[in-house]
Amino acid sequence: MIAGILVYFALLIGIALYSQNRSKLSGDRALDYFLGGRKLGIIPLAMTTAATYISASSFIGGPGVVYNRGLSWVFLAAVQYPVSLLMMGVLGKQLQQLGHKHKLYDLADYIQLRYRSRLYSKFCAVLIAVVLLLGLMIAIMGGSRLLQGALGPLQGGEGLSYRNALFIFSLALAIYTLLGGFRAVVLTDILQGAWMLLTGFILLFFLWHKAGGAAGLTRFAAENPDLFRADSGGAQPLSYTINFTILVGFGMIVQPISFSRLLAFGKGKSLRKSILISMAVIGMLTFLPHFIGFLGRIVLPGLDQPDQLMGRISQLFRVPQSGYGIWGRIFSGMLVSAMLAAIMSTADSTLNTLGLTIYRHLLPRRVSSYSRRDKEGKDGERSHFLLSRLLAGAAIVLVALLALEPPKLLVVLNLYTLGTTQVALLWPVVLGMFTRRPDVRAALSSSLAGLMSYFLLNRLYPNFGGAALLPYCLLIGIVVYFGVAFYTAKCVVNHAAGGTERSSKAKS
Numbered sequence: 001m002i003a004g005i006l007v008y009f010a011l012l013i014g015i016a017l018y019s020q021n022r023s024k025l026s027g028d029r030a031l032d033y034f035l036g037g038r039k040l041g042i043i044p045l046a047m048t049t050a051a052t053y054i055s056a057s058s059f060i061g062g063p064g065v066v067y068n069r070g071l072s073w074v075f076l077a078a079v080q081y082p083v084s085l086l087m088m089g090v091l092g093k094q095l096q097q098l099g100h101k102h103k104l105y106d107l108a109d110y111i112q113l114r115y116r117s118r119l120y121s122k123f124c125a126v127l128i129a130v131v132l133l134l135g136l137m138i139a140i141m142g143g144s145r146l147l148q149g150a151l152g153p154l155q156g157g158e159g160l161s162y163r164n165a166l167f168i169f170s171l172a173l174a175i176y177t178l179l180g181g182f183r184a185v186v187l188t189d190i191l192q193g194a195w196m197l198l199t200g201f202i203l204l205f206f207l208w209h210k211a212g213g214a215a216g217l218t219r220f221a222a223e224n225p226d227l228f229r230a231d232s233g234g235a236q237p238l239s240y241t242i243n244f245t246i247l248v249g250f251g252m253i254v255q256p257i258s259f260s261r262l263l264a265f266g267k268g269k270s271l272r273k274s275i276l277i278s279m280a281v282i283g284m285l286t287f288l289p290h291f292i293g294f295l296g297r298i299v300l301p302g303l304d305q306p307d308q309l310m311g312r313i314s315q316l317f318r319v320p321q322s323g324y325g326i327w328g329r330i331f332s333g334m335l336v337s338a339m340l341a342a343i344m345s346t347a348d349s350t351l352n353t354l355g356l357t358i359y360r361h362l363l364p365r366r367v368s369s370y371s372r373r374d375k376e377g378k379d380g381e382r383s384h385f386l387l388s389r390l391l392a393g394a395a396i397v398l399v400a401l402l403a404l405e406p407p408k409l410l411v412v413l414n415l416y417t418l419g420t421t422q423v424a425l426l427w428p429v430v431l432g433m434f435t436r437r438p439d440v441r442a443a444l445s446s447s448l449a450g451l452m453s454y455f456l457l458n459r460l461y462p463n464f465g466g467a468a469l470l471p472y473c474l475l476i477g478i479v480v481y482f483g484v485a486f487y488t489a490k491c492v493v494n495h496a497a498g499g500t501e502r503s504s505k506a507k508s
Contacts, residue, residue, distance in 0.1 A: 005147070008337045009172045012344070015187050017178030030385045032182035034105060034356045035264040040186065045265055046184045046277035051193035051345040052257055053083060054285040059342035060142065062120035062286075062294025063308035070227025070297075074290045076241060079249040081283040085275055086250060087258050091270045092435055106353070106362050107259040107429065114432045117440040122446070125361035127424055128256045132354040134417045137399045139347035143169040144403065146339055147310070163404065170400045177348045178355070178393055182264065185348045193281060194339035199338035200288030202331065203313070207295040220298050227297070243470055250468070251422035254429045257349045259357060281372065310339055355392035363388050416458075421449030423473045427481045438485035445484040450477035 031037055058080075066073045095110070104110055108128060111128075112121035148165040176184055211217065221228050246404075252258070265271070289310075296309045300316070303309060314335045317328040363384065428443035454473040461469065 001461070002391050005333070005337060008340065010183075010193075012172065012176040012188055013179075015191070016176035016184040019184035019187065020179030028217050029382070030359065032183070032251045033385070034261065034352070034359065036182045036186060038100060038264055039266050040261070041266060042262040042273045043277060044186050044190060045261060046274040047160055047193045047281060048349070049258060049261055049274075050281035050285060051189035051196070051341075052261075052349040053080070053252070053255075053282055053346075054193075054196065054342055055139070057285055058338055058344065059289045060146070060310055062290050063296060063309050065310050066290050066293035067297050067303065067306040069232040070229070071223070071294060073229050074287070074294060075230070075481070076244060077290045078283075079245045080286050081279060083249060083252050083282060085279060086253050087255070087263035088262065088271050088275045088278070090253060090430065091259075091433060092262050092265075092275075095259070096265050096267070096271065098206035099265075100267045104263050105260070105360050106263065106356050107254070107256045107425070108296060108357065109263075110259070111425075111428065111432075111443075115428070115440040115443050117444075120440050120444050121501050122361060124425060125357055126333045128421070129354060129357050129362060132256065132350050132357065133399060136347060136350045136354065136395070137381050137403055138417070139343050139350060140166065140170055140396075140399055141403045143173075143343040143347065145334070146343065152416040164401055166403055171397055172346055173344065173351065174393055174396045177351045178389055182352055185352050188348060189345050190490075192345045193285070195334075196285055196338045197281070197288075199334050200285065200292070203292055203335060204288055204295075204319075206331075207292055207299055207313070211295045211298040216298060216389070224297075227294075238273070246470055246474070247418055247422070251418070251426060251474075254421060256357075256421070256423045257353045260353055270484050273458035310335070351392060351396065354395055355388055358391050359385065359388035360393075363391065393498060419454060419470050419473075420451065422470065423454045423477055426450075426474060427477050431478070431481060435485075437489055438481060442481050442485040447476045450474070451478040453477075 052122065058077075061071070062077060095104075098104055098110065098113065102109075102113055106128075108121045108125040111124045112118060144162060144166040147169050148160050150160050176188065180187075202223075212219070226232060265274075292313075293306075293309060296313060300309065302313055303312065314332045317332045317335070342500065424447040427446050432438065432443065450473050453476045454469065457469045
């Protein structure tokens with residue numbers, strides 16, 4: 001087990017070193033480091049989008065929810081399948097063209113291009129950086145806990161402490177992401193996505209056999225009919241289904257990480273194949289762990305903490321009583337590394353996008369221009385690039401320190417991070433792509449209204465749990481967006497009409 005995890009980390013660092021050497025050959029070091037030189041291919045785009053989207057909540061938390069609620073959550077998870085179609089189909093072609101024409105790097109760059117406001121762009125960049133920091137903290141805590149459980153003893157004794165696991169996970173993440181940049185993230189995402197698929201299919205086969213196949217499933221259905229109902233016997237109301245669909249479906253269009261992926265896509269390449277491949281990979285990587293969680297209810301009934309289901313399944317193959325011998329231990333290591341891959345594939349993309357946000361928007365150029373600039377300004381740009389990477393590394397240290405005392409409700413924190421981005425940026429980004437009248441006043445008003453209503457309503461109604469009030473906040477945001485756009489346009493028209501009237505009177 002330990003040897004397998006060490007080999008996995010060593011492979012990631014090896015890919016980072018390879019990517020760093022490739023990056024040194026590039027003329028524009030920053031462009032190659034953060035966006036891979038805008039040469040991302042069809043299959044890499046599809047795989048890195050899928051692997052980044054499938055996080056610990058899908059591969060670890062999702063099976064635990066299915067364990068409690070049954071098949072209804074397996075079907076509800078299907079709303080995540082068309083995420084690639086929404087992201088690439090709605091915004092992909094326009095972003096691909098705008099990225100190459102205007103040299104855009106990230107979502108905040110697009111905001112500045114569309115609304116012609118540096119101040120609003122800075123506001124969005126700060127918001128994105130805060131959300132990315134929270135997302136990085138969630139990923140690091142999840143990976144550390146998984147590493148702690150994987151390297152702990154089977155029965156009693158002292159295993160790896162949480163702090164040591166946190167140090168190992170954070171160090172490995174920092175080394176291979178900060179060294180290799182975007183290219184290393186993409187290559188490792190391809191590797192990790194394929195590894196999750198392979199492990200998922202093998203695990204599904206083993207658990208299906210251990211659960212008794214179709215006959216065992218029929219017996220289980222007769223004993224637990226509520227787990228086969230669409231509402232889980234009343235545990236999953238329709239309102240929750242709607243909120244979840246918006247949160248992890250439609251709202252993911254404005255995910256900052258995916259935005260940078262689309263801006264890195266190669267010029268002239270077709271998005272259609274990437275959409276199909278990404279949808280297929282996301283579909284399989286979503287269905288496999290969730291249905292595995294349902295089979296886990298048959299194989300391991302009576303778990304008090306369903307979030308530990310995947311860890312318990314890995315121990316199921318590792319213990320001597322399993323009868324699988326060396327193959328059981330090998331597969332147990334494969335399963336743990338696949339869960340680590342689910343976390344790593346999200347954490348590395350989050351860290352890379354955070355470094356990009358610091359480089360483009362949060363680090364003033366004059367701060368990094370301490371070196372003597374030549375006529376072309378290359379020294380100042382190089383120092384700016386290196387300082388942004390240094391600050392991204394400092395962000396990992398900060399997040400690791402905050403993760404020493406992890407909050408109890410990680411799921412709620414994760415929902416808040418997703419919801420905050422959506423209520424603030426969904427309408428200014430999506431509607432801004434297809435409308436021309438609304439200006440920065442409409443966009444900023446919509447963002448502020450969405451954020452204020454989101455935090456205020458969740459403060460007044462805490463039992464809703466972060467995401468349940470999302471539709472109401474999005475409704476407020478879109479009303480404010482078009483309301484301010486209409487009001488400001490009307491004011492401009494009235495002002496112009498008044499000026500014309502005064503001019504005519506003066507002439508008379």
